[in-house]
Every structure is written in C-alpha cells, then in structure tokens.
Amino acid sequence: MATKTWISNVASTWATAGSWSPAGVPAIGDVVVFTGANNGQCTVGAATNSLLSLTTTGYTGNLIVNALLNVGGNVILSASNNISGTSSINVTANSLITSAGATIGCRLRLPTISTTIQLVDSMIISGGLTALGTPLGSINLISSTPTVQRSLTLVNNGTTDQDIDYLNVTDIDGSAGLTVWTYKGTVNNSQNWYTMLTQPPPVSSISFG
C-alpha cells in the first residue's frame, strides 16, 4: 500500500505516471489523495485499479470520470470538488462516504452484494445512482450514525438516472430530490424511497397523490 498524491497543475490523465507523487499510476490498494496544492484537471480515461481509499479534500480541479474509478474503501470529498464524467465512482467494498458538500456529477455505482455503504453526511448526486444487488445478496445504504438520517439527493435535472436493485436503505432522506425506487430492496426510516416489487399492482390499487 502506498499513498499516491495528484501533483499535476495542468490537465492530465489518471494514467499519467508523472502526475503522481511518488511517480507511478496508483496500484491496487493504494491510498489516493487530491489536495488543493495541485489542481490540474484529472481525467479517468480507463478503469483504475481498486483503491484503498480516495480523498479529494481541497481539490478544485476537474475530476472527470469517463471510466470506472474503483474504490474498495472510503471516499472523502469536499465542496470544492468538480466531479463529472460519463462513468462511475465504483465503490466495490464496505465504505464510508464523506461528501462535505460535494456534488457527484458522475454516477455513483455500488456493484458488490453484501456490502454496506455508510453516508457520513449529506450527499448530492447529479450523475445517477446504480446499485447492483441480486437475488443472491443485497447492498446496504445506511447512515453512519444509526437513526440519524443522512440526506441523499438525486438532483431532478432531467438526466439523473437511477438503476437500483436489491438495495436496502436505512436512515436516508431523499426528500430533496427525485423519488428513489429500489427493486426488491427494503426501506427503513427513510424519506422519498420506495420499494419496487416484482410487478405493478393491479390498477385498482394505484393511488394518485
């Protein structure tokens, strides 16, 4: 495990060895840090190795996620971040996610069954949310402080997508954004989250608010 720090002050790619200190593209299990000292744009053009953690505190550059940015642990963002892209921050293991006011402009993807994702604070997602639970196992999305709800807002901008299967949600408040539907997941102490069952109910049971 090594700590890799982004040191480019000009636009570069994740895969550029010289943009990191110590030099070299982050390897599997590395800790990756973006600081406010070097704010060159970083573009993820190819799937990254799975990181132990990702921290972008103070980084004001553009983090453009056009391929999977794989994180097998905690994610710490900050309000100064500019995160966008066509792909996903792909959180593959148990994780604590700290947004600190950041808007995740790419997709947040949770691909691994039987993992638990804890929100340390409020999260705003404008790129989309994917959770790939399966009949073999669910994924848990919870507050890092039990019973204390965390806000998770899917921005209602006409493009924010959701693709959520077997996600069990606890203590998550989605009331500031789009209604969120989890296919065959469970919803506990959460607002604006609903469970989508295996088929639409009969028409007679549909209610219109």
Add this chain to the structure above:
Amino acid sequence: MPVWRGNTYRFTVTAATAAAGDTYTNNGQTFTVTDAIAAGTVLFCTGTGAPTASGSLVRSIGAGTDPIVFSAVTAPNTNWGTSTNWLTDGSGAGVPTALTDAVFDNKSQNCTVNVAGLCRTLNFNSGTGYANTITMTNNIIVGSTNAATSTGVTLSPTMIVGGSGRVSTRSNNSVTLTSNGYVWPNDFGIGTTAVGVECFVTFVGNWTINGTLTIGAGDARRHTFVGAVNLTCNGNLFINIVGTQITNGIRGTSGSLTTLILAGNTSWTQAQPVSIGINININAPGNTVTIGNNCSYGGQGVTSVSNFTHTAGTVVTSGTFHLMFFATGATYTINLKGDSSTSATTTNTSGVNFSSLSLRTSVTSNVQFCTLSSPICVVNDFSITSFSSGTKNIAHLLSNNAYLNGSVTINGTSTGGTTTLRLQGTGTWSENDTLTAGVTAFGLSNPIVITGNYTLTSFVGVASGGGITYTSGTFVLTGYGLRVLGGSLTGFGSGGILIPTLYHTTSASGAASNARIILTDTVPFQITNLIYDGLTGTRAFSYAGNIGFIVNNFNYQQNSLVVSSQFYLFNSVTYVVLNSFIFNAVAIALGGNVMSTYTGTVPDAIFTLAPGASQDVFGMGAQNINSSAGQTIWSRKGLLTGTTNWQNWTYPKTRFSSSLG
C-alpha cells in the same frame, strides 16, 4: 520324488544289483523286482506270498545278483504315512512333505491315505499311469508352502479312487491341474490352502469333479484360471473368497478362458460376492442347480467374451445375486433367459430367475458394462449396491429387458445403461439421499416402464438419456418426486400421475444438451413444484415432445453469475404456471439469460401465467413466447424479443405514477 511302493515287500539286502522285472523266489513264493537297484541295499518287490523273515532270494529271471541275501523284510501295507512305503528318488525320501512330491506310477500298488497327506505335487500318471486304488481316508494338501513355487495335480486315466477324502491345492504362485480325462469323484479344492497372495491355476484338459468343488481359502485373494477347458462341477460349488475389494475373486484369461459348468444337482454358494471372470454355464439337464445368497458374476478379471449362461436344467435361487462392476473391466455377457411373467418364482425350469439382484459397484470411475443377451427376471428386489458405503458408483446394463417384480433400491447410478427396466410387480422405488442440487451423478439412464404398483420412498433420478414411461398400475410419488437430468417422461398426464416435485438438473449448456426433457402424452403433465438446479454456470434447460406441463410453483433461481443460460420451450406447446413464477438470474446480461422457443424463432411457445399467480422475474428475458392467455409477465431487465404479454419493469418516472411500495 518319493514314489509310492506301498503294499510291496521291502527287502533289506546286502549290496545287490537287479533290474525291474527280474524275478526271484523264496519260501516257495515268487517276487518281482519293481525298481532296479545297483549295489543297493533296499529292494522293492511284489510277491505271490510272504517270504521268510530273512534269507536269500534266488533268481528266476534276469541277470541280477544271485542270490540276493536279505536280512529283513517289511510286510506289505497300504499306508501313505509309512515312510518305508516310499521309494527314495529325486526330491527326497520317506513320506512326502510340502517340499517333496508324491508320485504314483503303473507299478504303484493300492494306497490308503491313512493320515493327512501332504506333498509338493501329486502325480498319479508317472510311467504309464497309476492303475490301482488310492483310498482317500484322509485329505491330501498339495503345495502347502510358499517355498515351492510350482505345484500341481496330475490324474491318471486308469486310477481308482476310494474313500471320500479331498485333494486341496494351494493359493499362490503356479498350480497346474492335469486331468488326463479322469473324473475326480471326491471333493476338490482349488486355492483352498492359504499361502501367498495370488495363484495362477493352469488347467490341462477338461476337468470333471463329482464332489464339492471349493475355490478359495476363505480369505481375500485373487485366483487366475488359465486354460480354455471345461471345469465341470457335478457336485456342489463353494467359492470361498472374501474381501471388501472387487479385486478378489476368480479371473479369466483372455484367449484361454476357462468354462465352469454346473452340471449336477449343484448347490452354488459363496462366502461373499466377488469378481468372477471365467465363463459359468448352467448345463444340468434333468438336474436342479441351486444358487444361494451372495453368489456373483462379472467384475474384475472378465474378458470380452466372458459369459454367464444357462443352457439346461432347473435353477432355484435364493438371497441376492450380484453382478459385479469394475473400473476397467471388459464388457461381459449374461444369457439367463429370465421369465417375463409377473408371476415368476425363484424356480425356473428353462432359465434363471433371480430372487434378488444387485448390481454391485466398486468405484465412481466404473466403466464396465454387462450385456444381456436374453431377459433377466428379478422376483424380489433389484438394487445397485456399492463396496464402499456412501459412494454412488456406476453400473451399466445393456440391451434387452429386466423384468422386475419387487422393489427397486438405487445406491449408485447408471449413466450408460440401455436395458429396459420393467417395473411390473409391487414395491417401492428409492435412491440414496445424496441427490443434491448441482450433482449430476445420479439416477438411471435405462428406460423404465411402469406397469406395476410402485411407491417412491425417496426422490429418484433419471440420468441423461433415460426416461420413465407410465403405462398402467399405480405410481405414487407422494412426498417425493423425480430428479431429471434429461430424458423422456411419458404417460404421466393421461395416467393421472401427479409429480409432487420435479427437479430439473443440468450441468451443461445448449438446447440439445443432456438437460432436455421430452414430454409425451395426450394430457399435460401435472407438477406441483418444478425446481431447476445445477445453475452454477452457463446452463440450458429445454423441453421437447408433444405436450407441456401445468405447474403450481415454478422456481428457476440462478445460483451464481451466469451470463448466457437459456431456457427452451418447445414451439407451439403450452406450458402453464398456476401459483408462483420465479424466474431469476443473478446478474443482468441482456440477451443472455432468456426463455425462448426451442428453435429460437416462431412458432411461439405458449407460456401462460395464470391470473392471480405471483411472479418474480429478474434478469431473464423472453423470445417468441406467447403469454397472452394469462397475466402480463413483468421482467426486470430481461430482453424481450417477439413476445406477447411480456413487459419490462422499470422504475416509475415520478413518484405518483405507480404504486407506493
């Protein structure tokens, strides 16, 4: 080699010379020299009467010493155990031992085995052959020590045997048995003296034994018979070989295969079922052969032409007969002309009806086959059994019919059997409970025809290529059901046979894979629970035939990441689910996991999900499936192509567009 000279006069002489055939006189009697001596001190002669206690033998014929002065003479006696009755020659002197031979020739007189006899080889055919009587008051053991590497018994065509003693041969190294056409009237043992680990028995000429033929010494041992001769058993047959491994028994020799003929009122018994690879032919016209419990045939040591055949005679069976199966054995044949009648008994005047029959297996890698060239009949129970408890090994019966009149117990599997098993009596059918999900080594590939009254007492399996045809009688599956890897099911619908649970199992992919079930009938099959297993990789399940099923609960749940498993229904055939439809993939792979027609195109298969039934469809698509007769089927993320009344189920775009979860 001591040569039998008992029942002669043994003179102690002053060094003398005489030739065999020379004659001398003493005390008014004539004495004929049996064996030449040269300056010898022992002279054997036959005589017309007793000589004086000492004196002279005066020459009548010949050119030997004249006279021969003798100081003593032994009166004739016939006892095997008298040392002076044996002429020292070659291997030793005195009474034969385990390391010396017992030789009888044309000059040998009568002999009484007054003690337990012992010798290295027993030869009655020295010279021109023994022509007198040996009275078997006691047994003779031939080759009782491992130090003698080659032993044997040679009979004389002119010998006479009295008494009832047995000749026993040993069970190691090389044993040569030469009959010279003589019929041995007493008991005879082959390999009955426990020495060493394996014996090779070479037969020279046909053998006939009128007494009990015993093979084996009651321990675990292999006996290899060599010689394309007949070993005719007019008395009883006792195969006294034991052991927990199939390697023990009687092996045949390719190209020199011995045939054991049971020709008398013979009782065939065995200590345990063991491999038997020589031919056995029941050819006992006018007689009755009785086959007892634990007799066996086949297994290790058969050749490609080994066969167990009935030619003539009445056969009565009891207990369980075992057909043996081994990992590397050649295919053998049985031709027993079993009775096809449902009222068959254990007595058959024109063939063999087994009381109970076991297909006895050794290891999971068994590849041995047994071909039936005529039907077999089992009056009571039919089973597959194993040398190793808990393992499910393989046994294959090929061709013809097996008429089964009792229960069926399967502790093994047949993946290549073709004999039609006709369950025509009354009983239970069970298979051991190692039938577990994803396991494909189970069941029978043999066609099974039910015309009797059978009740399952466990789940039973149909291996790939097998099938069950219900024709008549009763077939009760309550509480259990079938596990089918692939094959055909026929007549259940019209017969009103409800299948409580049908596990459809596979280990392969492809529409024509081994996991295709062919349903044939005029009425749909009724199944309470249809469960798919083996879903641990890319798999395919398919159905063919002219009829479909009506299922209460349909459960297809993948067990691991699978991207292209397919599920085929036959074109134009109707399949119905009444209560619950679970059709779940694990991962989303559009286009890979799909229910489609067998041909992949029109005409559609008809799949109806009854109104009110629950549904749970995740990651599974459909192609050319018409579900218009029932409720709409909602697939979460399945690819739908050419379907009727299928919909993709995506999340509502606004909170208020659909249900509240």
